[in-house]
Amino acid sequence: MALPQQPSPPTDDVLSVEDLSKRFGGVSAVAGCSLSIQRGTITAIIGPNGAGKSTLMNLIGGLFPPDSGRILFAGRDITALPPHRRAELGLIRTFQISRELAQLTVFENVVLAGQTDALESPFAAFLRPRQVRREERQLGLRARALLERVGLFRLADEPAASLSGGQKKLLELARALMLDPQLILLDEPAAGVSPPMVRELARTIRDLRDEGLTIGLIEHDMELVADLADRVHVLAEGSNLTSGSFREVTSDSRVVEAYLGIVA
Ligand SMILES: Nc1ncnc2c1ncn2[C@@H]1O[C@H](COP(=O)(O)OP(=O)(O)OP(=O)(O)O)[C@@H](O)[C@H]1O
Ligand SMILES: [Mg+2]
Incomplete structure (x- = not known):
């Protein structure tokens, strides 16, 4: 017992x-x-x-x-x-940038990491357009700040696939940091x-x-x-x-x- x-x-x-x-x-x-x-x-x-x-x-x-x-x-x-x-x-663990994510830009990768379920819902923009737009703007600002933080800001609009191995690790870190x-x-x-x-x-x-x-x-x-x-x-x-x-x-x-x- x-x-x-x-x-x-x-x-x-x-x-x-x-x-x-x-x-x-x-x-x-x-x-x-x-x-x-x-x-x-x-x-x-x-x-x-x-x-x-x-x-x-x-x-x-x-x-x-x-x-x-x-x-x-x-x-x-x-x-x-x-x-x-x-x-x-x-409690966050980092994940390798998948093949799908590699097609997106560095910036999009970081924004996506911070998107909550509510924002991802196809009805969200229809039901609460103003709130969704505000949240998206905040996510974008936060993503840019974090890209600055890890030294990837100048590569924000490049496809993630074009990053070197080390830059991909920095991107993984930025994605993790989006989740606070x-x-x-x-x-x-x-x-x-x-x-x-x-x-x-x-x-x-x-x-x-x-x-x-x-x-x-x-x-x-x-x-x-x-x-x-x-x-x-x-x-x-x-x-x-x-x-x-x-x-x-x-x-x-x-x-x-x-x-x-x-x-x-
Ligand atoms: N999914 C799995 N199915 C069967 N055996 C597994 C599985 N995952 C790990 N093992 C076995 O468990 C043991 C520990 O593996 P693990 O990958 O955790 O070690 P590790 O310390 O990370 O090794 P490395 O330094 O090589 O990455 C090993 O004998 C491995 O073969
Ligand atoms: Mg291992």
Whole structure:
């Protein structure tokens, strides 16, 4: 029988996962993982290939439910909430610009990310034309400000397909920012991005953190993790092996072994 829950002491955690597990057939992708992300930090999740990082990210985003365990966001149990409800609460993960979106301009991509269901309804313009026009104008202003913010303003009218890998990542960030997030989750932001653009991306991510946003990222680029992360969680075989500063975790022999174990 479950014991009555003790009220937990207040923490600065914006997100915490508790004893989370997810199996795919015979594979334990995430196995009893517990970790947290503190408000106002850049927190990196690292670990060898197959450690369960993307599965953990998908569980946090709500793409599929865990087999067991809990996910708390801003002190609230969100384990059973669908992705759009998590997004409404301010938990946003970025998504690659799809082939359909790539046909639209950079500006249109950002505006679309901010459109609510009410605005998308085909009847909205008919029922409340003035309100819809005002909302569209506000979305446009906000989109331009965010494009300025991520350094893509001069490319606003270009098709998204014409952007470089790094510029697409900045566009993904602008799209996420339209939803007014508390926490943004990024899966390998530096993958396929040229070194100068990685530096620009890093600068933008750090500025956003300094403005109060919380950022969680999965990343294989250790230079970027060393440069950006306030705190690092190391995942191995589906659970949290250790946590600490980049320097702390990389001098931990168990972490070195976890990485070497994959190479061997
Ligand atoms: N949809 C799925 N169906 C079956 N097995 C899966 C699925 N997704 C992940 N796995 C397995 O779960 C384990 C963890 O995979 P996951 O993609 O979460 O690791 P990762 O840490 O993101 O790895 P990488 O660094 O290579 O991206 C792996 O053994 C993987 O093969
Ligand atoms: Mg992955």
